[in-house]
Amino acid sequence: MKPAACIEFTDKETAVVNRLIQSVRLKHYAYSTERTYAGWFRRYLVWLRTVDRALTSEKKVEGFLTWLAKDRDISGTTQDQALDALRFAYAFVFEKPLGNVHALRAKKNRHIRVAPTFQVTKEFLADVPNLFGYPTKLVGYIAYGSGLRVGEVVGLRIKDVDIENSRFILRGTKGRQDRLRPIPCNLMPHIKRQIAAAKSTWEEAQRRGVPTKLPEGLGAKYPGAQFSFRWFWLFPMRKPSPDPRTRKPVWWHLLTAQVQKAFRAAAEIHGYVGEITPHVMRHAWATHEYHRNHDIVAIKEGLGHKSLETTSVYLHASMEAGCPVEEMEISLSSPAA
Numbered sequence: 001m002k003p004a005a006c007i008e009f010t011d012k013e014t015a016v017v018n019r020l021i022q023s024v025r026l027k028h029y030a031y032s033t034e035r036t037y038a039g040w041f042r043r044y045l046v047w048l049r050t051v052d053r054a055l056t057s058e059k060k061v062e063g064f065l066t067w068l069a070k071d072r073d074i075s076g077t078t079q080d081q082a083l084d085a086l087r088f089a090y091a092f093v094f095e096k097p098l099g100n101v102h103a104l105r106a107k108k109n110r111h112i113r114v115a116p117t118f119q120v121t122k123e124f125l126a127d128v129p130n131l132f133g134y135p136t137k138l139v140g141y142i143a144y145g146s147g148l149r150v151g152e153v154v155g156l157r158i159k160d161v162d163i164e165n166s167r168f169i170l171r172g173t174k175g176r177q178d179r180l181r182p183i184p185c186n187l188m189p190h191i192k193r194q195i196a197a198a199k200s201t202w203e204e205a206q207r208r209g210v211p212t213k214l215p216e217g218l219g220a221k222y223p224g225a226q227f228s229f230r231w232f233w234l235f236p237m238r239k240p241s242p243d244p245r246t247r248k249p250v251w252w253h254l255l256t257a258q259v260q261k262a263f264r265a266a267a268e269i270h271g272y273v274g275e276i277t278p279h280v281m282r283h284a285w286a287t288h289e290y291h292r293n294h295d296i297v298a299i300k301e302g303l304g305h306k307s308l309e310t311t312s313v314y315l316h317a318s319m320e321a322g323c324p325v326e327e328m329e330i331s332l333s334s335p336a337a
Helices: 011-026 031-048 057-070 076-092 118-126 136-146 150-154 185-208 223-227 256-270 278-293 296-303 308-312
Strands: 167-173 177-182
Touching (some): 011 031, 011 076, 057 076, 118 136, 136 185, 136 278, 256 278, 278 296
Antiparallel strands (some): 167 177
16 A cells, blocks of 8 residues: 555545544644644545445454554554544544444564663763754753653743742643653753743744744633743744644744754764664663662652553663572583583
8 A cells, every 4th residue: 555645535535634633623632643643544544445335433443453463564552543543533523433443453562661871871961962053962961850751851931940949840741741840950050041042032033023832722812922931942943933734933942853863973972873862861760760769659750651560661670680690609611521
Protein backbone atom coordinates (compact mmCIF):
# COMPACT_ATOMS: atom_id res chain seq x y z
CA MET A 1 0.00 0.00 0.00
CA LYS A 2 1.25 3.47 -0.88
CA PRO A 3 1.70 6.03 1.92
CA ALA A 4 -1.58 7.88 2.58
CA ALA A 5 0.07 11.17 1.61
CA CYS A 6 0.65 9.81 -1.93
CA ILE A 7 -2.96 8.67 -2.47
CA GLU A 8 -5.71 10.77 -3.99
CA PHE A 9 -8.75 10.88 -1.73
CA THR A 10 -12.35 11.23 -2.86
CA ASP A 11 -14.37 14.28 -1.87
CA LYS A 12 -16.31 12.12 0.61
CA GLU A 13 -13.11 10.79 2.21
CA THR A 14 -11.62 14.28 2.41
CA ALA A 15 -14.78 15.61 4.03
CA VAL A 16 -14.78 12.92 6.71
CA VAL A 17 -11.08 13.54 7.50
CA ASN A 18 -11.85 17.25 7.84
CA ARG A 19 -14.65 16.40 10.26
CA LEU A 20 -12.18 14.44 12.37
CA ILE A 21 -9.74 17.36 12.40
CA GLN A 22 -12.51 19.73 13.48
CA SER A 23 -13.53 17.34 16.26
CA VAL A 24 -9.94 17.18 17.52
CA ARG A 25 -9.77 20.98 17.59
CA LEU A 26 -13.08 21.27 19.43
CA LYS A 27 -11.60 19.02 22.10
CA HIS A 28 -8.57 21.36 22.28
CA TYR A 29 -6.15 18.49 21.68
CA ALA A 30 -2.55 19.25 20.78
CA TYR A 31 -1.58 19.79 17.16
CA SER A 32 0.62 16.69 17.35
CA THR A 33 -2.44 14.64 18.34
CA GLU A 34 -4.38 16.12 15.43
CA ARG A 35 -1.67 15.08 12.97
CA THR A 36 -1.40 11.60 14.46
CA TYR A 37 -5.16 10.93 14.48
CA ALA A 38 -5.63 12.32 10.96
CA GLY A 39 -2.72 10.23 9.68
CA TRP A 40 -4.09 6.97 11.06
CA PHE A 41 -7.60 7.81 9.88
CA ARG A 42 -6.38 8.40 6.33
CA ARG A 43 -4.54 5.05 6.37
CA TYR A 44 -7.70 3.38 7.62
CA LEU A 45 -9.83 4.93 4.86
CA VAL A 46 -7.39 3.67 2.23
CA TRP A 47 -7.43 0.18 3.77
CA LEU A 48 -11.25 0.18 3.80
CA ARG A 49 -11.23 0.28 0.01
CA THR A 50 -10.06 -3.34 0.05
CA VAL A 51 -12.64 -4.88 2.42
CA ASP A 52 -16.32 -5.78 2.49
CA ARG A 53 -18.31 -2.70 3.54
CA ALA A 54 -21.01 -4.96 4.99
CA LEU A 55 -18.75 -5.84 7.93
CA THR A 56 -19.49 -4.25 11.29
CA SER A 57 -17.36 -1.32 12.42
CA GLU A 58 -15.70 -3.51 15.04
CA LYS A 59 -14.79 -6.17 12.45
CA LYS A 60 -13.35 -3.54 10.13
CA VAL A 61 -11.19 -2.10 12.89
CA GLU A 62 -10.13 -5.59 13.99
CA GLY A 63 -9.10 -6.38 10.42
CA PHE A 64 -7.12 -3.16 10.10
CA LEU A 65 -5.26 -3.68 13.38
CA THR A 66 -4.52 -7.31 12.51
CA TRP A 67 -3.19 -6.21 9.10
CA LEU A 68 -0.92 -3.68 10.83
CA ALA A 69 0.45 -6.36 13.15
CA LYS A 70 0.93 -9.09 10.52
CA ASP A 71 1.73 -7.29 7.28
CA ARG A 72 3.20 -3.99 8.48
CA ASP A 73 5.09 -5.42 11.49
CA ILE A 74 4.32 -2.46 13.75
CA SER A 75 4.92 -2.40 17.50
CA GLY A 76 2.21 -2.89 20.10
CA THR A 77 2.49 0.75 21.16
CA THR A 78 1.97 1.97 17.59
CA GLN A 79 -1.01 -0.36 17.22
CA ASP A 80 -2.53 1.15 20.37
CA GLN A 81 -2.03 4.59 18.86
CA ALA A 82 -3.94 3.56 15.74
CA LEU A 83 -6.78 2.11 17.84
CA ASP A 84 -7.03 5.34 19.88
CA ALA A 85 -7.35 7.33 16.65
CA LEU A 86 -10.09 5.06 15.30
CA ARG A 87 -12.00 5.02 18.59
CA PHE A 88 -11.98 8.81 18.47
CA ALA A 89 -13.16 8.83 14.84
CA TYR A 90 -16.06 6.47 15.46
CA ALA A 91 -17.12 8.29 18.63
CA PHE A 92 -16.92 11.89 17.43
CA VAL A 93 -17.07 11.73 13.63
CA PHE A 94 -19.40 8.82 12.92
CA GLU A 95 -21.12 9.18 16.34
CA LYS A 96 -21.15 5.38 16.66
CA PRO A 97 -18.69 4.46 19.43
CA LEU A 98 -16.85 1.19 18.91
CA GLY A 99 -17.67 -1.83 21.03
CA ASN A 100 -15.16 -4.55 21.89
CA VAL A 101 -12.35 -4.91 19.36
CA HIS A 102 -10.55 -8.28 19.27
CA ALA A 103 -7.60 -8.04 16.91
CA LEU A 104 -4.26 -9.77 16.67
CA ARG A 105 -2.21 -7.60 19.00
CA ALA A 106 1.44 -6.87 18.35
CA LYS A 107 3.72 -7.82 21.24
CA LYS A 108 4.84 -4.94 23.40
CA ASN A 109 8.50 -4.85 24.34
CA ARG A 110 9.42 -3.84 27.86
CA HIS A 111 12.54 -1.73 27.48
CA ILE A 112 14.96 -1.08 30.31
CA ARG A 113 15.77 2.62 30.48
CA VAL A 114 19.56 2.81 30.38
CA ALA A 115 20.94 5.96 31.94
CA PRO A 116 24.50 7.27 31.80
CA THR A 117 26.43 7.52 35.06
CA PHE A 118 26.51 10.80 36.96
CA GLN A 119 30.07 11.48 35.80
CA VAL A 120 29.22 10.81 32.14
CA THR A 121 26.12 13.03 32.46
CA LYS A 122 28.18 15.83 33.99
CA GLU A 123 30.83 15.70 31.25
CA PHE A 124 28.25 15.33 28.49
CA LEU A 125 26.11 18.33 29.52
CA ALA A 126 29.23 20.48 29.76
CA ASP A 127 29.83 19.86 26.05
CA VAL A 128 26.28 20.48 24.78
CA PRO A 129 26.64 23.56 22.53
CA ASN A 130 24.31 26.54 22.41
CA LEU A 131 23.32 25.67 18.87
CA PHE A 132 22.57 28.57 16.50
CA GLY A 133 22.93 30.89 19.51
CA TYR A 134 19.93 29.38 21.32
CA PRO A 135 20.32 28.35 25.01
CA THR A 136 20.16 24.63 24.23
CA LYS A 137 22.71 23.84 26.97
CA LEU A 138 20.41 25.36 29.62
CA VAL A 139 17.51 23.30 28.25
CA GLY A 140 19.61 20.18 28.77
CA TYR A 141 20.52 21.11 32.34
CA ILE A 142 16.86 21.78 33.21
CA ALA A 143 15.75 18.48 31.64
CA TYR A 144 18.27 16.66 33.82
CA GLY A 145 17.98 18.80 36.94
CA SER A 146 14.18 18.64 37.12
CA GLY A 147 13.49 15.35 35.32
CA LEU A 148 11.50 16.97 32.51
CA ARG A 149 10.72 15.93 28.97
CA VAL A 150 12.44 18.25 26.48
CA GLY A 151 9.01 19.34 25.20
CA GLU A 152 8.08 20.35 28.74
CA VAL A 153 11.20 22.49 29.05
CA VAL A 154 10.87 24.38 25.77
CA GLY A 155 7.12 24.74 26.41
CA LEU A 156 7.62 26.66 29.66
CA ARG A 157 6.01 30.09 29.74
CA ILE A 158 7.15 32.97 31.95
CA LYS A 159 4.16 32.47 34.25
CA ASP A 160 5.24 28.83 34.77
CA VAL A 161 8.56 29.86 36.32
CA ASP A 162 7.91 30.57 40.00
CA ILE A 163 11.13 32.28 41.06
CA GLU A 164 9.90 33.12 44.57
CA ASN A 165 9.17 29.47 45.39
CA SER A 166 11.97 28.02 43.22
CA ARG A 167 9.71 25.79 41.14
CA PHE A 168 8.39 25.13 37.64
CA ILE A 169 4.65 24.75 37.16
CA LEU A 170 4.01 22.19 34.41
CA ARG A 171 0.63 22.68 32.73
CA GLY A 172 -1.33 20.05 30.80
CA THR A 173 1.60 17.71 30.27
CA LYS A 174 1.39 14.16 28.96
CA GLY A 175 -1.80 12.60 30.33
CA ARG A 176 -3.32 16.12 30.52
CA GLN A 177 -2.13 16.69 34.07
CA ASP A 178 -0.29 19.47 35.93
CA ARG A 179 2.62 19.01 38.30
CA LEU A 180 5.28 21.00 40.16
CA ARG A 181 9.04 20.52 39.84
CA PRO A 182 11.80 22.25 41.84
CA ILE A 183 14.26 24.55 40.14
CA PRO A 184 17.84 23.47 40.97
CA CYS A 185 19.50 26.24 42.99
CA ASN A 186 22.61 26.40 40.80
CA LEU A 187 20.42 26.96 37.72
CA MET A 188 18.47 29.87 39.20
CA PRO A 189 20.91 32.66 38.08
CA HIS A 190 20.93 31.26 34.53
CA ILE A 191 17.13 31.06 34.45
CA LYS A 192 16.83 34.66 35.63
CA ARG A 193 19.13 35.73 32.79
CA GLN A 194 17.04 33.69 30.37
CA ILE A 195 13.88 35.48 31.57
CA ALA A 196 15.58 38.81 30.81
CA ALA A 197 16.57 37.55 27.34
CA ALA A 198 13.01 36.34 26.74
CA LYS A 199 11.69 39.77 27.69
CA SER A 200 13.85 41.41 25.01
CA THR A 201 12.37 39.01 22.43
CA TRP A 202 8.86 39.67 23.75
CA GLU A 203 9.40 43.42 23.34
CA GLU A 204 10.38 42.78 19.72
CA ALA A 205 7.18 40.74 19.29
CA GLN A 206 5.16 43.68 20.66
CA ARG A 207 6.81 46.12 18.27
CA ARG A 208 5.92 43.82 15.36
CA GLY A 209 2.41 43.14 16.68
CA VAL A 210 2.90 39.35 16.60
CA PRO A 211 0.96 37.37 19.25
CA THR A 212 2.28 34.48 21.31
CA LYS A 213 0.90 31.07 20.35
CA LEU A 214 -1.63 30.15 23.06
CA PRO A 215 -3.34 26.87 23.95
CA GLU A 216 -6.33 26.21 21.70
CA GLY A 217 -9.39 28.23 22.67
CA LEU A 218 -7.61 30.42 25.21
CA GLY A 219 -6.96 33.25 22.76
CA ALA A 220 -10.66 33.67 22.08
CA LYS A 221 -11.50 33.61 25.79
CA TYR A 222 -8.70 35.96 26.88
CA PRO A 223 -7.65 38.05 23.83
CA GLY A 224 -5.13 40.07 25.82
CA ALA A 225 -3.18 37.01 26.95
CA GLN A 226 -1.49 36.56 23.57
CA PHE A 227 0.31 39.88 24.08
CA SER A 228 1.07 39.42 27.80
CA PHE A 229 4.65 38.77 28.91
CA ARG A 230 3.38 36.22 31.44
CA TRP A 231 2.16 34.06 28.54
CA PHE A 232 5.37 34.46 26.55
CA TRP A 233 7.87 31.61 26.24
CA LEU A 234 10.88 31.17 28.51
CA PHE A 235 12.74 29.84 25.43
CA PRO A 236 11.33 31.78 22.46
CA MET A 237 12.38 31.58 18.84
CA ARG A 238 14.10 34.65 17.42
CA LYS A 239 11.41 35.33 14.85
CA PRO A 240 7.75 34.46 14.28
CA SER A 241 6.50 31.51 12.26
CA PRO A 242 3.14 30.45 10.78
CA ASP A 243 0.65 28.79 13.08
CA PRO A 244 0.34 25.22 11.69
CA ARG A 245 -3.47 25.43 11.93
CA THR A 246 -4.36 29.01 10.98
CA ARG A 247 -1.15 29.85 9.01
CA LYS A 248 -1.18 33.28 10.71
CA PRO A 249 2.17 34.47 12.14
CA VAL A 250 2.67 33.69 15.83
CA TRP A 251 5.64 33.65 18.18
CA TRP A 252 6.64 30.07 18.93
CA HIS A 253 9.00 28.46 21.43
CA LEU A 254 12.38 26.88 20.71
CA LEU A 255 11.89 23.66 18.74
CA THR A 256 12.76 20.32 20.30
CA ALA A 257 14.57 19.43 17.06
CA GLN A 258 17.14 22.15 17.77
CA VAL A 259 17.82 20.74 21.23
CA GLN A 260 18.19 17.27 19.74
CA LYS A 261 20.75 18.58 17.23
CA ALA A 262 22.74 20.14 20.06
CA PHE A 263 22.74 16.82 21.90
CA ARG A 264 23.86 14.99 18.77
CA ALA A 265 26.82 17.36 18.56
CA ALA A 266 27.82 16.49 22.15
CA ALA A 267 27.18 12.78 21.50
CA GLU A 268 29.66 12.87 18.60
CA ILE A 269 32.31 14.36 20.90
CA HIS A 270 31.83 11.65 23.52
CA GLY A 271 31.08 8.72 21.24
CA TYR A 272 27.46 8.31 22.37
CA VAL A 273 25.68 8.89 19.05
CA GLY A 274 22.26 7.29 19.22
CA GLU A 275 22.63 6.63 22.96
CA ILE A 276 22.32 9.96 24.78
CA THR A 277 19.43 12.21 23.73
CA PRO A 278 17.54 14.98 25.55
CA HIS A 279 15.02 12.41 26.81
CA VAL A 280 17.82 10.32 28.31
CA MET A 281 18.41 13.20 30.74
CA ARG A 282 15.01 12.38 32.23
CA HIS A 283 16.09 8.75 32.64
CA ALA A 284 19.35 9.91 34.21
CA TRP A 285 17.56 12.13 36.73
CA ALA A 286 15.25 9.28 37.81
CA THR A 287 18.08 6.78 38.13
CA HIS A 288 20.51 9.07 39.94
CA GLU A 289 17.82 10.40 42.27
CA TYR A 290 16.75 6.86 43.14
CA HIS A 291 20.31 5.93 44.00
CA ARG A 292 20.51 9.00 46.25
CA ASN A 293 17.20 8.76 48.13
CA HIS A 294 15.49 5.46 47.17
CA ASP A 295 12.09 7.21 47.16
CA ILE A 296 10.29 5.65 44.21
CA VAL A 297 6.99 7.38 45.02
CA ALA A 298 8.61 10.85 44.86
CA ILE A 299 10.25 9.92 41.56
CA LYS A 300 6.91 8.70 40.18
CA GLU A 301 5.33 12.05 41.04
CA GLY A 302 8.28 13.95 39.62
CA LEU A 303 8.10 12.10 36.31
CA GLY A 304 4.33 12.52 36.15
CA HIS A 305 3.65 8.78 35.88
CA LYS A 306 0.30 7.27 36.78
CA SER A 307 1.69 3.99 38.11
CA LEU A 308 4.78 2.76 39.92
CA GLU A 309 5.12 0.04 37.28
CA THR A 310 5.86 2.68 34.66
CA THR A 311 8.40 4.35 36.92
CA SER A 312 10.18 1.13 37.84
CA VAL A 313 11.76 0.71 34.39
CA TYR A 314 13.80 3.86 35.03
CA LEU A 315 15.30 2.80 38.31
CA HIS A 316 17.44 -0.26 37.61
CA ALA A 317 16.62 -1.64 41.08
CA SER A 318 17.57 -5.12 39.87
CA MET A 319 21.21 -3.97 39.75
CA GLU A 320 21.19 -3.95 43.56
CA ALA A 321 20.31 -7.64 43.97
CA GLY A 322 23.98 -8.52 44.26
CA CYS A 323 26.19 -11.03 42.44
CA PRO A 324 26.83 -14.26 44.42
CA VAL A 325 29.76 -15.14 42.15
CA GLU A 326 31.69 -12.31 43.83
CA GLU A 327 32.05 -14.55 46.90
CA MET A 328 33.92 -17.20 44.86
CA GLU A 329 37.61 -17.45 44.14
CA ILE A 330 37.92 -17.18 40.35
CA SER A 331 40.44 -19.07 38.26
CA LEU A 332 40.06 -19.38 34.50
CA SER A 333 42.88 -21.85 33.98
CA SER A 334 42.04 -25.42 33.00
CA PRO A 335 41.75 -27.87 35.91
CA ALA A 336 44.54 -30.40 36.35
CA ALA A 337 43.91 -33.73 34.59
